Amino acid sequence: MPAVAPRHSIAVVYAGLFFGIGVYLPFFPVWLTGRDFSASMIGFALAVPMAVRLATMPLGGLLADRTGRPRATLIGYALATACCFVGVVLAPDAALMLVALGLAASFWQPSLPVLDAYTVARRAEGLVDYGRVRLWGSLSFIAGNLASGLVLRVFPADALIWMIVAGSLVAAFAACALQPDARPLPEPARPRGAASARARLPRALRIGIAAAALVQGSHALLYAFGSIQWREAGLSDTAIGGLWAVGVLAEVVLFRSGTRITALIGAERLLLAGGLAGLARFGAMALDPPVVLLPFLQVLHAGTFGCTYLGTVELVARLAPAGRGAATQAMAAWAVAIVMTGATLASGPLWQALGPLAFAASALMAGGGAVLALLAYADRPQPQSAGSGG
Template sequence: MREVDGRPALKLRLGGAYAAFFLAMGIQLPYLPLWFQHRGLGPEAIGVALAVPMLARLVSMPLLGLLSDWLGRPKALLVALAVATACGMVLLALAADFLVILVVLAFTALAWMPSLSLLDSYASRQARAGQADYGKARQWGSASFLVANLVGGALVGMLGAGSVVLMMLAGQLAYVIATLALPELPRPEPRPAPVSGRRARLGVLAGIVAAALVQASHATLYAFASVSWRAQGYSFTAIGVLWAVGVAAEMALFRFGTRLVVRFGPHALIAVGGITAVVRFAAMASEPPLAVLVLLQLLHAFTFAATFLAMVELVSRSVSEHRSGTGQTAAAWIGSILMSSANVASGPLWAAFGPLAFLVSSAIGLAGALTALLAARLQPHSSGSGG
């Protein structure tokens, strides 16, 4: 701790950056629809407003990854995107007209949504250099998200829905400060990719698609689990506890997951995540009792956290350091496409089949597991760990 740029200080700064990033996200995901309603938007308009950021990030994510690698100053770009996002949130707080809200949302999402992938790229490079542990840094994002959910709900109850964007802005300003505290990385020398050959590159792509499929299997969970649990008669308190159990499980996995991914490799973790998703969502289709639901939520450690950690590690092992930003944003781009598609499909599936729609989630998880096993077979050799 005595040296400003020593490893303990860097670990604190990196963990702080993840924690700050997820403060605003922990307010946005559950409470921004309430702000839309406060501004007078109806259900159809809210649906459009929620879709706009998803489309915007599909445009900017790969471009910003290329820009990060071209500039060779990932910290500087993280700061610039953080400031741009904060400016967007200021404009959003002032916006009242529907079309203005949509334009500001699109502008803000262009900078905000890809920032997490670029932060993952930055963290994985520090891990590759032995300066940090990606999983242990990322766990603070999960913890912050949970705190923002709980504290944000209490503040919205006291201050009203009009305060939501202001709370998002406060979290984003914390992220601006956190990115400023990060040390800049040196520009890496261009080197050949660790993975070469058509078969090996196809294996990397298959691994990324496998992880994206396992992540997409959560779409119905995120959209309708609370609806399902409420219909079973569980209180809002019980529902909140169930979600908190899932976040706590992912935090534990992130803390110790680096050992797992080094020991077993990313493909194995993705396959385990997919198989766990088969079990988890097949069980949820039967509307199990509360005690079983708690156990199923603990499986979030494998269906989400292990799969996410494995995907970041797979990209870190497979691309040259000077292409890290491009690799991480490209993987996130593929994941966004599959998750968006699953989100769109989840509504009609739930309307038609109710909780049985979780069987489709189970099938998507199985597809992810099988794709991960195929990807492992396509790898001609083992790559070194990126940490």
């Protein structure tokens, strides 16, 4: 019997990982601006770690499945992430900083699908409620948003990177309290190669992953230039952190009831809800709405990110081949990374050419995801399995 209840240790690992993300997403572009990066260079810098993780993310999930040691994998990834971000802040020039950032992403991003798969496995054992442990990641994301805005009022911008390092170290130490690693189970003989692995995934799962990738990728412009736009509109760093927190707080409310909601409406319709929310959210942002409307648009993050995230995790949990949960979660995250990388690379030129009107492209991506979600629903295996929870 572990000294720390599984739900507590898992929640703290989520909290450590997402605290760093809560610092990185809204304020890393601001940090890059302080280093005299142009809009195009900011888009390029944000795309570098995304491109790197295209190769490393599937391997990260596969490693956890093949070794049967998700705890050791999570500890190693978190410690390596902390070390790489130390390199980011201490790098003497932009080129070395981008190298350190790419290395950080190769460990940081694969941690999340491995942790999701581990948590879903504990849910199947009746030890945790996925939505209620995952929400601590979202709450920590909010803490990172708010803390970053406050820190920037007092300390130099480099303090943001040290906050990411601290979050990764918390995740590493919390992972030490997870249940002991299981021994890897022998796997039946199977054809080798990526093509055969893809062929084993049901068609509905492949379509659903593509839908999730489009909806999540529609956030790229917001992540790259949202904080910069709001700064130019006259908002303080504290207010910007508050706007990000509003969106994630709405996500937390969703996750709090994630198990019931997923069981009620199912994974495919969650993906559809995410796409429709993105169509509305980013369509409105393309019109450069007044500041007073921004909190209401941020609430739609519960749909664009939260519904899409829950729908993806549930779809994979329901349809992934036996013994390949972490690898399939990683494959879904990999698909999101591919779309996010392309959208982030395009975000700089789009923003320079169109300004806020560039969000129309984000709205179109989310709408495409909604269409694919409908196709996934139509193609779902019959009879449809009852949702097993968020």
